Amino acid sequence: MVLMQSDPFLSELTNMYERSTEKGSVWVTMKRSSMKCEARLKKMANKGEEVEYRCLVRATDGKRNISTALSAKDYLKFQASYALVLKSHMHALKKRERKEKKRVVEPEKVPEKEPKKQKKSSSKKSAVPK
DSSP: OEEEEEEEEHHHHHHHHTTTSOOOOOOEEEEEEEEHHHHHHHHHHHOOOOOOOOEEEEEESSEEEEEEOOOHHHHHHHHHHHHHHHTTTTTGSSSOOOOOOOOOOOOOOOOOOOOOOOOOOSSSOOOOOO
């Protein structure tokens, strides 16, 4: 998988969505990555160097895989462009079939009577003088 620049990646992603409108799917994944191996990361940590993390974006339609790596500076611009691509290809989604809910007919409300007052409980022991 070869890393592409962000603009060619977006145009190829658009082509993938167009090819899969009738049948098929497109999977897009985003992942934080340093683009370095573990050994190099440990050396950089020992030296006290700061690691620059990038956003790795991958897309596949099952036949073709494309990817790009974005720096923090480029990410917001890419995200805005990516959102436009997604919005323009949302029409191909199928609407979810929902089951019709049966509406329960509420009976006519009868005015409630005032609640009965509770009688004071009398002790069952009779008071018999001794």
